[in-house]
Amino acid sequence: MQIDRTISLLKQGKHITEDAVYALCLKSQELLMTEANVTHVDTPVTICGDIHGQLHDLLTLFDKSGGVEKTRYVFLGDFVDRGFYSLESFLLLICYKLKYPDRITLIRGNHETRQITKVYGFYDEIMRKYGNSNVWRYCCEVFDYLSLGAIINNNIFCVHGGLSPDVNTIEEIRAIDRKQEVPHEGAMCDLLWSDPDDVEKWSLSPRGAGFVFGQNEVNQFLHTNKVELIARAHQLVMEGYKEMFDGGLVTVWSAPNYCYRCGNVAAVLRIEDDLQRNYTIFDAVQPQDGVGNAIIPTKKSQMDYFL
Amino acid sequence: MERIIQQTDSDAFASKLCAINYKYLPPTPCAITGTIDDDLQSLYQNIATLHIDYYHNLKEENRNVYGKINKLMRNPFPVMNYGTYLRTMAIDSSIINYINNELPLKETKFQIVNFGSGSDLRFIQYLEKFNKRISKFIDLDFKDAINLKKKILSKSNLLNQLVTKYNDQFIMLEGDLKDITTTMKQLVQNLDLTIPTIFITECVLCYMTQIDSQNLITKIMNNFQKGVWVSYDPIGGSNPNDKFGIIMKRNLLESRNLDMPTLLIYNSKSNYPDRWNLDNNNNSASIDIRDMWDFVSQSITDKEQKRLRSLQFLDEIEELKIMQSHYVILNTAWNI
Numbered sequence: 168m169q170i171d172r173t174i175s176l177l178k179q180g181k182h183i184t185e186d187a188v189y190a191l192c193l194k195s196q197e198l199l200m201t202e203a204n205v206t207h208v209d210t211p212v213t214i215c216g217d218i219h220g221q222l223h224d225l226l227t228l229f230d231k232s233g234g235v236e237k238t239r240y241v242f243l244g245d246f247v248d249r250g251f252y253s254l255e256s257f258l259l260l261i262c263y264k265l266k267y268p269d270r271i272t273l274i275r276g277n278h279e280t281r282q283i284t285k286v287y288g289f290y291d292e293i294m295r296k297y298g299n300s301n302v303w304r305y306c307c308e309v310f311d312y313l314s315l316g317a318i319i320n321n322n323i324f325c326v327h328g329g330l331s332p333d334v335n336t337i338e339e340i341r342a343i344d345r346k347q348e349v350p351h352e353g354a355m356c357d358l359l360w361s362d363p364d365d366v367e368k369w370s371l372s373p374r375g376a377g378f379v380f381g382q383n384e385v386n387q388f389l390h391t392n393k394v395e396l397i398a399r400a401h402q403l404v405m406e407g408y409k410e411m412f413d414g415g416l417v418t419v420w421s422a423p424n425y426c427y428r429c430g431n432v433a434a435v436l437r438i439e440d441d442l443q444r445n446y447t448i449f450d451a452v453q454p455q456d457g458v459g460n461a462i463i464p465t466k467k468s469q470m471d472y473f474l
Numbered sequence: 475m476e477r478i479i480q481q482t483d484s485d486a487f488a489s490k491l492c493a494i495n496y497k498y499l500p501p502t503p504c505a506i507t508g509t510i511d512d513d514l515q516s517l518y519q520n521i522a523t524l525h526i527d528y529y530h531n532l533k534e535e536n537r538n539v540y541g542k543i544n545k546l547m548r549n550p551f552p553v554m555n556y557g558t559y560l561r562t563m564a565i566d567s568s569i570i571n572y573i574n575n576e577l578p579l580k581e582t583k584f585q586i587v588n589f590g591s592g593s594d595l596r597f598i599q600y601l602e603k604f605n606k607r608i609s610k611f612i613d614l615d616f617k618d619a620i621n622l623k624k625k626i627l628s629k630s631n632l633l634n635q636l637v638t639k640y641n642d643q644f645i646m647l648e649g650d651l652k653d654i655t656t657t658m659k660q661l662v663q664n665l666d667l668t669i670p671t672i673f674i675t676e677c678v679l680c681y682m683t684q685i686d687s688q689n690l691i692t693k694i695m696n697n698f699q700k701g702v703w704v705s706y707d708p709i710g711g712s713n714p715n716d717k718f719g720i721i722m723k724r725n726l727l728e729s730r731n732l733d734m735p736t737l738l739i740y741n742s743k744s745n746y747p748d749r750w751n752l753d754n755n756n757n758s759a760s761i762d763i764r765d766m767w768d769f770v771s772q773s774i775t776d777k778e779q780k781r782l783r784s785l786q787f788l789d790e791i792e793e794l795k796i797m798q799s800h801y802v803i804l805n806t807a808w809n810i
């Protein structure tokens with residue numbers, strides 16, 4: 168099967184032809200189109216945070232958490248940008264999605280947009296790898312179909328960023344017309360951009376978009392929607408995960424040594440049938456001895472320290 | 475090794491151009507807390523014109539370096555632009571604060587020495603602002619770096635005119651900071667040891683060994699009667715869980731064979747100033763050190779922070795914090 172061949176090429180970081188990417192993107196659009204804005208997922212399931220193009224670490228993630236043949240996954244978004252293998256990481260995830268549709272749920276992150284990928288590396292990566300932007304455009308069209316959230320056993324709400332002052336119920340999220348570029352404001356934007364913090368009420372976010380929300384907003388949301396946990400990603404956590412608000416919210420971060428320089432560990436969260444939470448921590452793939460650093464391409468295109 | 479170290483100047487210059495390109499620099503009015511805002515405004519007045527002009531003339535002078543800078547500028551991450559802004563502002567606000575607080579009389583003359591100056595154009599900014607108050611402004615770097623800079627400055631009409639205007643004050647010295655005897659001799663020939671002197675090391679000491687940098691600092695502080703040392707550098711981090719410095723050292727060695735010998739030695743705000751902590755019986759040194767994350771929160775106004783964040787989407791505050799808490803600005807003033 169074509170998909171198996173592509174998966175094996177991707178795992179080796181080999182080139183995928185423009186036509187093959189086009190075909191994959193078209194197929195996955197058809198599949199994603201049928202999904203609701205908030206998809207239902209059953210336990211047991213493993214929740215994963217930001218990946219950011221760190222393909223080698225994504226492979227470690229699958230390794231350490233059972234693999235897609237045996238395990239169900241929810242990915243909370245931010246597959247692309249910053250790392251050097253955004254394309255390979257994203258394509259690997261959509262290949263798995265096509266091969267095992269009920270085994271893998273992909274939620275949109277704030278980086279799965281045209282505007283952000285132009286600033287943060289995915290666009291440049293495609294220009295570097297293909298000499299034109301076609302593949303970037305195909306992928307962006309898939310981004311527009313990614314769902315906005317997931318609900319596990321009617322009990323755990325998954326989203327990339329967090330809550331929105333425009334959203335009280337999960338029903339309201341279901342009513343959003345999601346098939347578009349992420350707007351600069353409003354419910355859809357907030358879900359992908361907001362952050363939790365120790366604040367009394369909705370506050371402006373230090374990022375360019377979204378809001379900061381606190382325990383009150385979280386408790387209100389949990390209560391209204393009869394759920395016990397909000398699982399989100401979006402913020403780098405040095406320890407890989409961080410529970411807040413008496414366990415009512417968790418941040419999961421799955422890109423170890425973020426940007427190849429932050430020195431953090433990564434985590435995934437497995438939810439058992441009885442909703443018990445089990446975290447798995449993992450480290451970044453080590454550079455290989457003798458052959459130079461196989462993970463970071465030698466022709467780095469950006470400066471990442473102040474020299 | 476010398477060439478590899480010298481090449482970091484292209485990174486520094488590209489970062490600054492990039493921050494100018496994206497309008498991080500110059501700062502807007504009311505960018506900084508305290509009383510030096512007007513001074514900074516006038517200091518940064520022509521920063522864009524100067525740097526862009528230098529860049530264009532570099533193109534004709536050295537295609538190779540130009541190409542490198544051009545390439546470096548193409549991937550402007552907001553965290554990098556933000557950090558370059560902070561670096562520039564931290565250095566200049568330190569200098570201005572010293573001048574305003576320690577040399578308040580307008581007739582007091584002073585000297586400035588920019589060690590490892592690379593392509594830095596501060597000499598113009600300061601000479602334009604302080605004019606005759608600056609008796610001498612010295613740029614010192616390796617021979618090749620100084621030669622390239624001289625060529626570019628003379629090629630550009632604008633820059634050449636400024637260099638000519640300050641002919642009696644501005645001096646470019648070729649040298650090696652590791653050779654402390656020669657360096658000291660050059661300084662003594664050109665400067666007055668008795669008047670207040672401002673020393674700048676912006677990402678320079680980090681490329682020197684512990685002994686070389688220590689010798690330089692000791693020698694200067696023992697010979698110049700009164701002055702301030704303004705230094706910006708990365709620190710590796712001292713918390714046992716903090717891997718930033720170890721990874722940084724490894725990344726730089728692997729990607730470009732660039733070493734930072736003291737990154738993991740002077741790895742914190744508490745030990746970075748060790749080299750300036752002299753038991754000089756005749757003078758009192760006051761040391762102030764902050765990391766760049768302290769600097770944003772303490773010195774950059776909310777309004778300015780908001781402006782900076784709106785220039786590009788800043789996607790990851792936590793990352794910004796990790797980076798910026800691993801760079802420090804030190805001010806050591808002696809004989810105050």
Ligand SMILES: C[S@@+](CC[C@H](N)C(=O)[O-])C[C@H]1O[C@@H](n2cnc3c(N)ncnc32)[C@H](O)[C@@H]1O
Nearest residue numbers: 474480482483486590591592615616650651676
């Ligand atoms: C990262 S660049 C910084 C340039 C400038 N200070 C700035 O921040 O824009 C480091 C500079 O220090 C110079 N440098 C490093 N070690 C030196 C030494 N031992 N003697 C003279 N110059 C040195 C390099 O040639 C280079 O121009």
Ligand SMILES: [Mn+2]
Nearest residue numbers: 245276277401
């Ligand atoms: Mn995100």
